[in-house]
Amino acid sequence: MKSPNKQYHHGDLRTSLITSATLMLQESGIDSLSLRKLAERVGVSRTAAYHHFKDKNDLLSAIAAQGFMQWQQQAEQTFNNPALSVKEMYQEFVHNYVQFAYQNPAIYQLMFGNTLWKNNNSSNELKNTAYPSFQYQVNIVKTLQEKALMPKSQSALRLAQVTWATLHGLAQLVIDGIYADASHLNEMCDCAIELFLSNSPASHQK
The missing domain is CATH 1.10.10.60 (Homeodomain-like)
Structure with a gap:
């Protein structure tokens, strides 16, 4: 009514x-x-x-765009924190990413799922919000490479794709409840961070 x-x-x-x-x-x-x-x-x-x-798809795109904006704001807050070293910023970023997905499963799956992306159903609003979010992750990797926290032998784009794919996989495993649950979140995130940073000479430096 x-x-x-x-x-x-x-x-x-x-x-x-x-x-x-x-x-x-x-x-x-x-x-x-x-x-x-x-x-x-x-x-x-x-x-x-x-x-x-104009239709339900347009509405879903707006919800997903809002999710990306919230995620981006959280990430920017982390990387603009002067109290943290670059390594600590990345550690917090990884934990926050997976926690965001776990706490907002329906929104997260809409943001990254095939409902909006597989058949190019995403609106221009969503594309204009989501694509810069990925570029932001590429920029994060570039910063880590400059600080010798990630290897420079790989392109920032490829490293961003692989690290993001890993975080997405962890998030999806927990959301789906496949061989992982919320009690494993912190340990899985710490393991991913160690793998991402372990091959760099500055991985144990601030």
Whole structure:
């Protein structure tokens, strides 16, 4: 039922729709989410919801884009912390990445799953948010190479792809409950960090 007393300022409705849709996704999954149900939950007309999202795919892309923005903000906060060495920043980054996935499984799988990416269903908004996030990881690797914490014999792009693939694999194993669970998170992250940094001469330096 629509709530006639609910008022929105310009731009607020879109934010409210994304917030509510994210909660619905976390509660019941993608299949249960629709613009009609979302409009009912927020208390607006279906037309109002379609004014901001042309279809369900557009809405899912917006949720995923919001996830990437949250992840990016967390990563930037870590790497802008002057109290940490570069190695400590990377250690915190790895732990935070896997924890983000574990704590937000539905959003994480939407961000990186085939629902939006396999058939090029991702919106321009999502692409413009997600692609810079990967470039950010390439830049992290470049910094680690400059500090001799990762080998310079490999390209930053390839190292970023391999390290990201490893973290993604760890996250997915825990989300799916396959041969891993939440109690293993910290140990798996520490193992990955040691493997990533162990072949570099400065791996034990600050």
